[in-house]
Amino acid sequence: MVHPTAKVGSGVQLGENVVIEPNVVVxxxxxxxxxxxxxxxxxxxxxxxIFDGSILGKRPFRSAVSAVTEEKQLPPLSLGKNVVVGANCVLYRGSLLEDNVFVGDLVVIREEVRVGAYSVIGKGVSVENKTTIGKYVKIETNAYITAFSTIEDYCFVAPEVTFTNDNFLGRTEERKKYFKGPTLKKGARIGANATILPGIVIGEDALVAAGALVTKDVPARKIVMGVPAKVVRDVPEEQLLERQSFYRPDE
Structure with missing residues (x-):
């Protein structure tokens, strides 16, 4: 079903049982x-x-006890050129995916999220609302990116990483004043199964080892590991972002 007000370009291929609502632009x-x-x-x-079973432009609905979902008007979901969206994904209204973003199967991207060009969102990743993801970022399978997080350009987030944003664990009204997800500065890397506590800043080109629990800000170009995570040494020179062939500082 294609609504009469929808604008569909040339050379478009539609599968079976596709629904295109009013004022959509393809x-x-x-x-x-x-x-x-x-x-x-x-x-x-x-x-x-756009692969089978995905829903694009879903409107958020608010639970009676939700602390971060707002009831307000949102702009349409917008996908740039050559974006790939896997099977059974849900992308919410009010978000923007820039050119050449790749979204794996079973991904959920909530409202008011921006994903920069050439970034990869792996299978089963959840990106909560009001999050900003830069360009050339890679977020791997089943990572959880909480609301109010910032991931700058060229960051790497391994499988099963968990971001958090509530130091009060759902208790007291005061907590609502302090919601803040982690910030990953340019080129930061997070190992598998690491947990990053609310408001933590991971410095440029820093590396968080697998399984670490990060309770304090991480200095730039340092490696941290352990529970709680502690600085153990510098990131090797050959691993720094500026030494990588894929790095494009002028883009």
């Missing part, structure tokens, strides 16, 4: 799989691929 050469739902106003750039 660019040229877009491929849309079976059973995809594209909600009102969503913008899809040229060359995008």
């Amino acid at each position: 660019g040229d050469r877009v491929v849309i799989g079976h059973n995809v739902v594209i909600r009102e106003g969503t913008i899809i750039g040229d060359g995008c691929v």
Whole structure:
């Protein structure tokens, strides 16, 4: 079903049981799989691929006890050019995915999230609302990125990493004044199964070892490990972002 007010470009391929709601804009050469739902106003750039069963432009709904979901008007979901969205993903209204972003299967990206160009969001990742992700970021399978987090360019987040944003663990109204997810500065890397506590800043090119519990800010270019995490040594020179062939400082 394609609503009469939707604008569908040339060379678009539609699977079976696709629903395209009012005022949707679909660019040229877009491929849309079976059973995809594209909600009102969503913008899809040229060359995008949307795999089976995904929902684009979902409106958030608020639980009676939610502390971070707001009831307000949100702009449409917008996908840049050549974005790939895997099967059975849910992308919320009010978010922006820039050109060449890759989203794996079973990903949820909440409202008011921005994902920079060429970033990869791996299978089963959850990105909560009001989060900013830079360009050339890689977030691997089943990582949890909590609301109000910031991940700068060229960061790496390994599988099963957990970000947190509430030091009060859901108790007291005062906690609402202090919600803050972690901040990963440019080129920071987080190992598998690490947990980052609320408001922590991981410095540029720092490395958090697998399984670490990060309770304090991490200085730039340092390696931390343990529970709680402590500085153990410098990041080796050959591992620094500026030494990598894929690094494009002028973009």
